[in-house]
Amino acid sequence: MRTHRWFKALAFGCCLGAGADAFAQAPFMGGGQANWIAADGSAVPPQYAPQMPGTFQAPYATNDPGVLYPPGTPQTFAPYPQVSPYGMGNYSEDMTYNQGGTWFRQILNKRRDYYFNVNALSTTTRGPGHATIGAQPIKLDPLTRGPAGYPVPNYGEAPYPGATTGTGGTGGTGSSTTTPASRVFVDDGVSPYPIMRPSATGAPTYEIDNTLFPIRSTRLFNEFNSPGIQLEWGFEEENGSGLKADAWWGFSSDQTFQRGTDRIDGVIIDQQLILDTEGQFLFTRNGAVTWDTGLPFTSVPGQDQLHGSTLGAQKYDVMYRVNVQSQAGGGGLQMMMPDLFPSTSAIRLRPVYGAKYTYIGETFDFRGIDSGLSYDIGTGTGGGTGGGTTGQSSTFRPDPWGTGGPNSIDSDLFETRVSSRVRTHLAGPTAGIRYDFGRSRNFKIWGQSSAGLMANYEEVRLNGFNAGENLGTRILLGTNMLDGDSRFSDSETHAHVSPVFEQTFMSESKILAALPGTREIPLLANANFRIGYTTTYIGNVARPADSIEWNGFPKTPKVKIDYQTWSMGKLNFGLEWTY
Structure with missing residues (x-):
């Protein structure tokens, strides 16, 4: 006979129940000892x-x-x-809200995630600016390479002044032509033309050729690039609020522009060595510096009177060297507020408030060496002019003078130094917004924009020696800058307010846990790989090259600040551990 399985299970249960004693439990009355009874109501001794x-x-x-x-x-x-x-x-948030006509209740348990990350930085800081290395020179005409002058208007109703007088250029037959005075040369800058003597007893003259002794600027330099390090520690609650502390440092970066040298093969170049080698160590294209001496610049040979300008261009034909240096660091404390969007949103938006500190240290150093000699500048044979003749081009070096020596030994070889140092400390509150795209712990992209006002305390120090033009001023004043103590020093401290803006973009991912080489190392497999970029702009910052008033003997350089905008970009690569 065929028996159904369910029937066998039922029969087995009935047999098991018929052979067992049944027990029941009295109602529970709030604790104490329980009383057990059998199925027939008789008491049963305690068994538990x-x-x-x-x-x-x-x-x-x-x-x-x-x-x-x-x-x-x-x-x-x-x-x-x-x-x-x-x-x-451990409730952190119990919120009831209405969405689309339906009420929802959201309960978030307390969950605080701590994190720590370390980042390698590649910093890019704005260059030293566009300041002229020297006092502001007079305006020059790009075509004539002479003073630009001010055009005299005649409105088409009268001839230019001096239409029948004046010295003009040379005509094709060697005769003089007449050039009317169509321009008036008025400028309050410094003459960019160094002064040299045509002979030991000759009157000093200006070298009117802007290609011989160039006036340079800090456009010589690019942005500062340096490595750095950044550390961050903080925590986040499940509702998005949290706290973060960070500190970073960008190492020192420097750039140098140099023409000429002060020694060759360990031998110091002095004036006697220059005389023995007929001045072939000298090079006019090294550069020159314009010094505002306050002495009137009376005339330029071949030009009309130049009113309002001063003399003061000093050549440095042995060596011209400029070094700039920059470093920065800082840190901050930030407090993030809870999400503005519900936890179901893929985008997190959180207000951020904090305090920030930034340190900026920058240096500008100039060093120039002049031979103290006057000489004729040599010419070399240039290329053909197209008609079978050869032209002449300057060698920017003295004509070899043989046994006759240079035109004039005006002074001993001398050195000029100017050093400007700025140390800036900024601290103040900031406020902004942080936006996260995605809530995954394996990959997310986030950004943060913040701005604020920072108290700026700056120290500017300026020092050096032998600042000035040495030939023309000596003839006009009868005193020599090199005879006495020509050292100078000046300093200023200021406190004011600087605006700041900072923008960050960052991506974080668990990519190291998927790579064959790193997923076997728990320290790396459990870390988030971070890569991001931060841009910082700070206004009203003193820069060393823009903080110099280039006064020359008999005056001395002074601190004169022209505030600029300082900026830095930080590219970071790092690891973050959450615990």
Whole structure:
């Protein structure tokens, strides 16, 4: 006979129930010892361990049942948040909100994630600016390479002044032509033409050729690039709020522009060596510096009177060297507020408030060496002019003078130094917004924009020696800059307010946990790989090259600040650990 499986299971259950004693439990009355009875109502001796009192935790003597909710709550219940025996007691947020006509209740448990990251930085800081290395020179005409002058208007109603007089150029037959005075040369700058003597007893003359002794500027230099390091520590709550502290440092970066040298093969170049080698160590294209001496520049040979300008261009034909240096560091503390969007949104938007500190240290150093000699500048044979003749081009070096020596030995070889140092400390509050795209712990992209006002305390120091033009001023004043103590020093400290703006973009991913070489190393596999870029702009910052008033003997250089905008970009690569 075929028996169904369910019937066998039912029969087995009935047999098992018929052969067992049945027990029942008395109602539980709030703890104490239980009483057991058999199915027929007779008492059964205790067979199990005594039951503990039925309370959730020890009663609190201060609990007032009259103020507990709901009414009648026994004293055995603990105060908030342990009111309910089913509550975990770690609520961070209990929010009820209406969305689309439906009420929702969102309960977030407390979950604080701590994190620490270390980043390698590649910093790019704005260059030293576009300041002229020297006092502001007079305006020059790009075609004639002479003073630009001011055009005299005649409105088409009259001839130019001096239409029948004046010295003009040379005509094709060697005769003089007449050039009317169509320009008036008025300028309050410094003459860019160094002065040299045509002979030992000759009157000093200006070398009117802007290609011989160039006036340079800090456009010689590019942006500063240097490595750095950044550390961050903080925590985040499950609702997005949190705290972050960071510190970073960009190492020193320097750039140097140099023409000429002060020694060759370890031998110091002095004036006697220059004389013995007929000046072939000298090079006019090294550069020159314009010094505002305050002495009037009376005339330029071949030009009309130049009113308002001063003399002061000093050549440095042995060596012209400029060095600039920059370093920066800082840190900050930021407090993030809870998300503005609900936790179901893929985008997180959080206000950020904080305080920021930044240190900027920059240096400008100039060093120039002049031979103290006057000489004729040599010419070399240039290329053909197209008609079978050869032209002449300057060698920018003295004509070899043989046994006759240079035109004039005006002074001993001398050196000029100017050093400007700026140390800036900035601190103040910032406010901004942080935006995260995605909530995954494996990959996310986020950015942050913040701005603020920072208290700026700066120290500017300027020092050096032999600042000035040495030939023309000596003839006009009768005193020599090199005869006395020509050292100078000046300093200023200022406190003011500087605006700051900072923008950050960052990506974080668990890519190291997927790579064959790193996923076997727990320290790397559990870390987030971070790559990002931060741009910082700070206004009203003193820069060393823009903080010099280039006064020359008999005056001395002074601190004169022209505030500029300082900026830095930080590219970071790093690892972050969450615990």
